[in-house]
Amino acid sequence: MEYHDSEKAQEVAGRVEAFMDEVVLPLEREMLATGDTISNDELAELWEMAKERDLFAPQMPEEYGGQGLDFADMLPSFEQVGRSLIGAHSIRANAPQEGNMHTLEMVGTEEQKEEYLRPLVQGEMTSGFSMTEPMQGGGSDPKMLQTTAIKDGDEWVVNGHKWWTSDGWDADFFLVMARTDLDEHPYAGTSIILVPRETEGVELVRNVGHLGAPELLEASGGHAEIKYNDVRVPVENTVGEEGKGFQIAQMRLGGGRLTHCMRYSGMAERALEISKAYLSEREGFGSDLAEKQTLRQRIADAETKLHMARCGVRHAARELDRSEARIEVAMSKVYTANVCNEIMDLAVQCLGANGVANDLPVAAFYGDVRAFRLFDGPDEVHRRTIARHAFEDVATEEIEHALRFDEDRIVDELKREAPADD
Ligand SMILES: Cc1cc2nc3c(=O)[nH]c(=O)nc-3n(C[C@H](O)[C@H](O)[C@H](O)COP(=O)(O)OP(=O)(O)OC[C@H]3O[C@@H](n4cnc5c(N)ncnc54)[C@H](O)[C@@H]3O)c2cc1C
The missing domain is CATH 1.20.140.10 (Butyryl-CoA Dehydrogenase, subunit A, domain 3)
Structure with missing residues (x-):
């Protein structure tokens, strides 16, 4: 099907398609035949090949080692890598890494970009996005968020219980959604706090087992249940504006x-x-x-x-x-x-x-x-x-005429039918 994507988008997607056909799909077939998983070393080799072919991290600016494509232009490349469960990983365009890169790139400070974003793009670090909580915490209704980060001097003290933090088991740091102003509505009093995994009080409880879970990738970091127990990080670890989580x-x-x-x-x-x-x-x-x-x-x-x-x-x-x-x-x-x-x-x-x-x-x-x-x-x-x-701005005039007409007619009929002395 021809979608008339931009020339740039088609050109990159063409190269991604060739990479998938020549490298990724044959590797996937081999893995399915042997039941093996891809090791971290094999994944690193795929990244090198993707870099040589200028395909690495299409969603990131060139200054961080990506291809600098906007959403419309990266789209056909993402469709190509989706053809295999290891495709997105092979060019570092897999969730949640790609979303976390996007967050740091959008609102991170220069220091956060150097310390966390650059190595994240390069695959030297991995990350998790910690939002969902066990009952009765935040899930479909994120306003129910229970995790808090309270300021103590120049530090945040984070307390909370999260689960389903994708890639959490292997993550070097987490972007934690936490309420930072308990007097405000959660939409106005929640912030994203960057918590390095090695910080005291970060407790990885378990990986949540789930449907599917194809273990094709050794590098896949599961979906972690994590407790944050009095975790202290500097207030500079706020990602973006405080209260705008x-x-x-x-x-x-x-x-x-x-x-x-x-x-x-x-x-x-x-x-x-x-x-x-x-x-x-x-x-x-x-x-x-x-x-x-x-x-x-x-x-x-x-x-x-x-x-x-x-x-x-x-x-x-x-x-x-x-x-x-x-x-x-x-x-x-x-x-x-x-x-x-x-x-x-x-x-x-x-x-x-x-x-x-x-x-x-x-x-x-x-x-x-x-x-x-x-x-x-x-x-x-x-x-x-x-x-x-x-249901915003519903055009009630669409029915007003018909209903008024009916109402008038019914009233007239009732009047005609009613006995004179009633
Ligand atoms: C593979 C996987 C990866 C994930 N990765 C992450 C991650 O990296 N980070 C993270 O923070 N979370 C992650 N999650 C969690 C995911 O975002 C939540 O599971 C999701 O937001 C739903 O929350 P919940 O499971 O608490 O469901 P609940 O809130 O308990 O809802 C249960 C069901 O109720 C129904 N429902 C809810 N609200 C309504 C409504 N208003 N009207 C009608 N029906 C409704 C829906 O069918 C819903 O599925 C992941 C989940 C999965 C399965």
């Missing part, structure tokens, strides 16, 4: 949601490619399975929806380069997540038992994609945002 998180998540859409749409495309190849080769009931109309209809619907999702993401990315694009991003997130889930289910069905075998990547995709409807805001929360917008 939610606004900054929103900027981070807006971009993060779109990059997830881009990567997962690449994954759905590959699952469809594999399914179509299988259906074209496999015979049953007197013909290729690809000739069965029930399957063809479903593949046609899947192709259509994937195309619609990609168009929507492209529109949202262009808007996000100009503004907050909250509604466009919410629509893209919920639509793409559902389309990718539908497609992965269809792919498993088309492949028969091969759909759930580890010989192909589709089983791992299937396990991985379900969480996309939950993280970075579950479906219902995005629909809530979209509905709130939809």
